[in-house]
Amino acid sequence: xxxxxxxxxxxxxxxxxxxxxxxxxxxxxxxxxxxxxxxxxxxxxxxxxxxxxxxxxxxxxxxxxxxxxxxxxxxxxxxxxxxxxxxxxxxxxxxxxxxxxxxxxxxxxxxxxxxxxxxxxxxxxxxxxxxxxxxxxxxxxxxxxxxxxxxxxxxxxxxxxxxxxxxxxxxxxxxxxxxxxxxxxxxxxxxxxxxxxxxxxxxxxxxxxxxxxxxxxxxxxxxxxxxxxxxxxxxxxxxxxxxxxx
Amino acid sequence: xxxxxxxxxxxxxxxxxxxxxxxxxxxxxxxxxxxxxxxxxxxxxxxxxxxxxxxxxxxxxxxxxxxxxxxxxxxxxxxxxxxxxxxxxxxxxxxxxxxxxxxxxxxxxxxxxxxxxxxxxxxxxxxxxxxxxxxxxxxxxxxxxxxxxxxxxxxxxxxxxxxxxxxxxxxxxxxxxxxxxxxxxxxxxx
Numbered sequence: 053x054x055x056x057x058x059x060x061x062x063x064x065x066x067x068x069x070x071x072x073x074x075x076x077x078x079x080x081x082x083x084x085x086x087x088x089x090x091x092x093x094x095x096x097x098x099x100x101x102x103x104x105x106x107x108x109x110x111x112x113x114x115x116x117x118x119x120x121x122x123x124x125x126x127x128x129x130x131x132x133x134x135x136x137x138x139x140x141x142x143x144x145x146x147x148x149x150x151x152x153x154x155x156x157x158x159x160x161x162x163x164x165x166x167x168x169x170x171x172x173x174x175x176x177x178x179x180x181x182x183x184x185x186x187x188x189x190x191x192x193x194x195x196x197x198x199x200x201x202x203x204x205x206x207x208x209x210x211x212x213x214x215x216x217x218x219x220x221x222x223x224x225x226x227x228x229x230x231x232x233x234x235x236x237x238x239x240x241x242x243x244x245x246x247x248x249x250x251x252x253x254x255x256x257x258x259x260x261x262x263x264x265x266x267x268x269x270x271x272x273x274x275x276x277x278x279x280x281x282x283x284x285x286x287x288x289x290x291x292x293x294x295x296x297x298x
Numbered sequence: 299x300x301x302x303x304x305x306x307x308x309x310x311x312x313x314x315x316x317x318x319x320x321x322x323x324x325x326x327x328x329x330x331x332x333x334x335x336x337x338x339x340x341x342x343x344x345x346x347x348x349x350x351x352x353x354x355x356x357x358x359x360x361x362x363x364x365x366x367x368x369x370x371x372x373x374x375x376x377x378x379x380x381x382x383x384x385x386x387x388x389x390x391x392x393x394x395x396x397x398x399x400x401x402x403x404x405x406x407x408x409x410x411x412x413x414x415x416x417x418x419x420x421x422x423x424x425x426x427x428x429x430x431x432x433x434x435x436x437x438x439x440x441x442x443x444x445x446x447x448x449x450x451x452x453x454x455x456x457x458x459x460x461x462x463x464x465x466x467x468x469x470x471x472x473x474x475x476x477x478x479x480x481x482x483x484x485x486x487x488x
Contacts, residue, residue: 130427156440163437163473166428174430177422181386200425207418211411215382218407220374223329225336228367 101128102165107296109172114250114297115290116283117243118179118187121198126169133165176201184209185240245284251295253277260289300335300366303327304373311377317384320405328374332367339363385412389419390431393477432476442472448483 108122140158180187180201187193187205197205221229257273262285271279278298279286289295307324342360349356385408389396397412404412423430450462455474462468462478467487478484 160437160440163433163440167433167436170428170430170433173426173428174434177430181383200422203425204418204422207421208415211414211418212379212382215407215411216375216378219378219405220325220329223326224332224371228332228336228371 098132101125101132105129105165105168105172109168109175111290111297112172112175116245116247116249117287118176118193118196119290120196121176121201123198126172129165129169133162133169137162177204179243180205181208183241183243184212186242189240190242245282245287247283248280249283249286250278250280250298251286251290252298253279253289253295255294257289257294262286300331301369301373303331304370304377307377308373308380311380316388317381317400317403319403320381320408322405325374325377328370332370335363335367335370339367381408382411386415389415390434392481393431395481432473434480437472440472441469442475442479443467443469443487444475444479444484445487446483447485450478450483453478 104122104125108125112119136158140155140162144155176197180197184205187197188209194202194205217229253273253275256275259270260273262269262271262281273279273289273295286295290297303324307321307328310318310321310324339360342356342363346353346356385396385400385404388400389412392399394416397409400412401409419430445467446462446464449464452459452461453474454460455470460468460470462484468475475484479486
């Protein structure tokens with residue numbers, strides 16, 4: 053039950069792509085399975101979208117603040133995945149051997165792409181949850197969220213406020229009940245823009261001011277350079293797409 | 299000393315890995331202390347308004363009392379917020395089984411929060427079209443070999459229902475059993 057191992061097929065570990073060959077059967081067996089898959093069909097455009105998704109997901113993971121929601125990339129990738137899933141399911145329905153090699157490969161790929169998508173959404177949700185109060189104070193950040201994320205953020209904010217009120221603030225006299233400044237410290241703390249990040253320069257920018265004040269320090273940024281630098285210094289470049297976080 | 303109870307509550311949180319029982323009394327004590335501190339503060343402001351301009355005794359009194367109030371408030375809110383974060387993390391790890399495991403350590407308000415958070419997260423996942431709590435690490439294999447540790451009843455797979463009895467080993471699709479592996483009811487055999 054659920055076995056992928058017929059006696060006459062080599063067994064694969066998809067993670068490491070190691071092929072164990074049985075005597076008399078070599079790569080030829082795989083070739084015959086794959087021969088009818090046309091390389092040209094396997095979408096140059098799909099690869100581009102996938103690369104973009106990977107870059108976007110990695111950038112979001114390492115960035116201390118919330119980046120603008122990448123609607124086009126996500127939508128393009130999601131619809132591709134949906135199409136592909138439907139195709140695979142159709143094929144599985146038609147053929148008797150539902151666990152064929154191609155079907156598994158395709159399913160694995162779908163799983164991996166879904167993982168990237170989930171990772172992207174998850175990262176953003178974690179960031180939203182981490183700084184709800186700040187999001188509602190600073191309208192720019194709120195605009196960067198997708199519509200669904202905005203609904204989620206509003207809902208979460210309401211939940212947290214309600215919980216605070218019920219558990220504690222209702223016990224206090226009215227004047228102290230507000231959630232705002234607390235001495236010199238704001239309740240709503242924003243992201244730490246001074247966190248150090250690794251980044252790679254995609255497009256040469258030449259001399260760029262990276263110091264705290266204007267005109268402090270300049271660095272020569274050429275394509276392919278890898279830097280470990282305070283996020284604030286490269287924030288603008290990241291938004292423009294000249295650097296990527298790694 | 300002002301703010302001692304607040305510090306104690308936070309120490310309690312710091313020492314526990316997951317969630318200690320909710321300290322209703324601790325929170326009430328902090329609220330009571332805040333009310334206590336507000337009395338001299340308000341008295342100074344109303345009765346001694348004039349002296350506030352020049353007399354350092356009254357000025358420092360105002361500052362000390364109000365700062366203590368703020369510190370207490372901050373400690374209490376930090377306690378609550380931190381617990382909320384841990385509850386949310388627990389939910390992500392254990393899925394819908396979370397409430398059962400946490401139940402005795404939660405306050406009533408926290409239970410309600412968890413229920414509503416579940417609903418909110420479910421709504422978002424539906425809107426997005428993907429279950430976000432699945433696949434929290436990159437998937438390696440399509441099928442996984444697992445040994446059953448705790449009885450999970452039957453799960454429905456493509457090939458029909460599979461009974462997961464303790465001590466048995468199965469070779470199943472990762473997506474079907476991943477949440478059980480995370481909860482610890484199944485052990486992934488590498």
